Amino acid sequence: MEFLDSAFMQRALLAAVLVGITAPAIGIYLVQRRQALMGDGIGHVAMTGVGLGFLLSTSPVWMAMAVSVVGVVIMELIRWYGKTRGDIALAMLFYGGMAGGVMLINLAPGGSTANLQSYLFGSLSTVSQSDLTAICVLAGFVALVTIGLRRQLFAISQDEEFARVTGLPVRVLNLLVAVTAAATVTVAMRVVGLLLVSALMVVPVAAAQQLTRSFAATFAIAVAIGVTTTLGGTITNYYVEIPPGATIVLLTIAAFIVFSLIATPLARRRARAAANAAGDPAACAIEARIPGQAGAEA
Amino acid sequence: MDDAPVSAGEPVIALRGVTAELGSRPVLRGIDLTVRRGEVVALLGANGSGKSTAIRTVIGQVPVSGGEVEIFGTPRRRFRDWKRVGYVPQRTTAAGGVPATVTEVVSSGRLSRARFGLLRKADREAVRRALELVGMADRAKDSVDALSGGQHQRVLIARALASEPELLIMDEPMAGVDLASQEILAETLRAQVAAGASVLLVLHELGPLEPLIDRAVVLRDGCVLHDGPPPEAVGQHALPGHDHVHPHTSDITPVRTGLLS
Numbered sequence: 245m246e247f248l249d250s251a252f253m254q255r256a257l258l259a260a261v262l263v264g265i266t267a268p269a270i271g272i273y274l275v276q277r278r279q280a281l282m283g284d285g286i287g288h289v290a291m292t293g294v295g296l297g298f299l300l301s302t303s304p305v306w307m308a309m310a311v312s313v314v315g316v317v318i319m320e321l322i323r324w325y326g327k328t329r330g331d332i333a334l335a336m337l338f339y340g341g342m343a344g345g346v347m348l349i350n351l352a353p354g355g356s357t358a359n360l361q362s363y364l365f366g367s368l369s370t371v372s373q374s375d376l377t378a379i380c381v382l383a384g385f386v387a388l389v390t391i392g393l394r395r396q397l398f399a400i401s402q403d404e405e406f407a408r409v410t411g412l413p414v415r416v417l418n419l420l421v422a423v424t425a426a427a428t429v430t431v432a433m434r435v436v437g438l439l440l441v442s443a444l445m446v447v448p449v450a451a452a453q454q455l456t457r458s459f460a461a462t463f464a465i466a467v468a469i470g471v472t473t474t475l476g477g478t479i480t481n482y483y484v485e486i487p488p489g490a491t492i493v494l495l496t497i498a499a500f501i502v503f504s505l506i507a508t509p510l511a512r513r514r515a516r517a518a519a520n521a522a523g524d525p526a527a528c529a530i531e532a533r534i535p536g537q538a539g540a541e542a
Numbered sequence: 543m544d545d546a547p548v549s550a551g552e553p554v555i556a557l558r559g560v561t562a563e564l565g566s567r568p569v570l571r572g573i574d575l576t577v578r579r580g581e582v583v584a585l586l587g588a589n590g591s592g593k594s595t596a597i598r599t600v601i602g603q604v605p606v607s608g609g610e611v612e613i614f615g616t617p618r619r620r621f622r623d624w625k626r627v628g629y630v631p632q633r634t635t636a637a638g639g640v641p642a643t644v645t646e647v648v649s650s651g652r653l654s655r656a657r658f659g660l661l662r663k664a665d666r667e668a669v670r671r672a673l674e675l676v677g678m679a680d681r682a683k684d685s686v687d688a689l690s691g692g693q694h695q696r697v698l699i700a701r702a703l704a705s706e707p708e709l710l711i712m713d714e715p716m717a718g719v720d721l722a723s724q725e726i727l728a729e730t731l732r733a734q735v736a737a738g739a740s741v742l743l744v745l746h747e748l749g750p751l752e753p754l755i756d757r758a759v760v761l762r763d764g765c766v767l768h769d770g771p772p773p774e775a776v777g778q779h780a781l782p783g784h785d786h787v788h789p790h791t792s793d794i795t796p797v798r799t800g801l802l803s
Contacts, residue, residue: 409624409627449640
């Protein structure tokens with residue numbers, strides 16, 4: 245437990261835990277709405293924010309937050325109004341965001357694309373005290389929304405049309421999901437990096453649902469996988485010189501593979517138990533009589 | 543149910559001269575449709591006749607380009623009292639990317655009555671009752687993905703019933719539903735109507751719900767073709783787009799007559 249002694253490691257571990265909780269917590273709603281890749285898009289847009297932060301010599305974390313919020317609001321507006329060419333508009337937004345980031349950072353005094361590196365792939369060792377404050381505030385917001393409004397968010401993500409008829413403010417809640425996703429991307433940016441953020445939102449959820457039947461259990465297990473892998477990646481990084489973001493993402497994919505392997509025999513056992521409970525025989529009891537075939541066998 | 547008064551009470555749904563477009567294609571060309579309190583009205587017509595669109599203008603899913611839509615006497619835009627309405631969408635719309643149990647899905651239907659989305663004991667009780675009404679209480683903890691089409695439809699109806707609504711709006715509740723589930727649904731609906739609920743439902747054919755229906759409105763090309771007593775068997779078969787998938791011919795379900803007589 246010697247890794248707990250250094251101040252930077254304490255910061256890194258706290259940041260990692262917060263990312264491990266928040267990324268799957270908002271990711272589950274994106275997966276439920278079949279927008280699993282939205283996090284990736286936000287990550288691209290946030291690059292412009294990072295570039296802007298360098299150019300204006302302000303905090304790249306808060307600038308990334310501001311720009312990605314603007315980005316997700318545009319994405320939601322495209323979803324509401326421009327249904328026909330929505331995917332093209334999103335593509336332009338994503339790649340415009342990425343190109344904007346590269347352009348701005350090169351315009352910044354003394355800036356070069358190399359500065360982007362730590363935001364693209366994460367850089368735990370450079371998490372500063374002010375970064376950590378921002379991460380804590382944003383993570384608190386994400387946790388409040390994803391847990392406090394879980395029933396409303398479940399309803400709009402499961403069946404938007406029905407949710408509207410229950411009187412829920414569907415558009416406001418959709419915007420809130422989008423803004424929360426933007427906050428999560430910003431939180432995770434320093435730990436796993438903008439290009440790998442989406443993996444931590446989606447893969448733990450995908451792994452958890454190999455085993456689960458309920459939303460609540462999927463949520464809990466996905467967060468547990470998120471926290472385990474982010475902590476595992478961070479601690480590994482203390483002992484071995486390997487990139488923590490990549491380690492974390494590969495660990496989540498390993499979790500997915502392990503859970504998938506467990507899932508098959510588990511599903512078979514459940515099906516057998518369900519059949520026994522319902523009194524159904526496991527196989528067809530009636531011999532099919534197919535004319536012609538019987539004669540051929542005899 | 544045949545003795546239910548045809549024009550009793552105030553209108554719970556009123557469409558007057560409603561027009562609507564999907565893209566630039568006119569789907570409704572000025573339809574009038576009224577459902578009065580305690581009435582069961584079936585909306586019939588071929589595919590593409592506008593019956594689903596008509597229902598979706600009522601719930602605000604499709605914007606109207608002309609005419610008026612009123613729910614419980616309030617213009618649709620100002621209507622906020624959604625707990626009085628239970629909606630059953632076409633089954634294809636409810637497919638989430640994450641597993642969810644039957645109880646979790648049905649609980650969504652209670653949100654219109656739950657303040658701040660908190661489900662109290664009485665709310666959980668209402669969810670359980672709704673599941674019992676459709677005969678799915680024993681599957682409460684199962685994933686909805688593990689259900690058959692008919693069972694899934696019963697869950698969606700339980701979700702609509704969870705708020706104990708006065709008005710049920712259903713879009714093809716019998717589509718792709720097995721016979722056993724059709725009967726349970728007919729029975730459930732009959733109990734709701736007996737308790738005073740009003741119903742507007744889109745149907746492809748009258749089927750086992752026939753005895754419940756007070757009035758039928760037939761649409762063709764976005765216009766009302768018929769508004770009156772449900773078409774008799776002969777008339778019904780003459781409807782545009784009617785395909786013959788009657789359950790009547792089946793001899794393996796002797797309980798059927800008992801449930802519906």
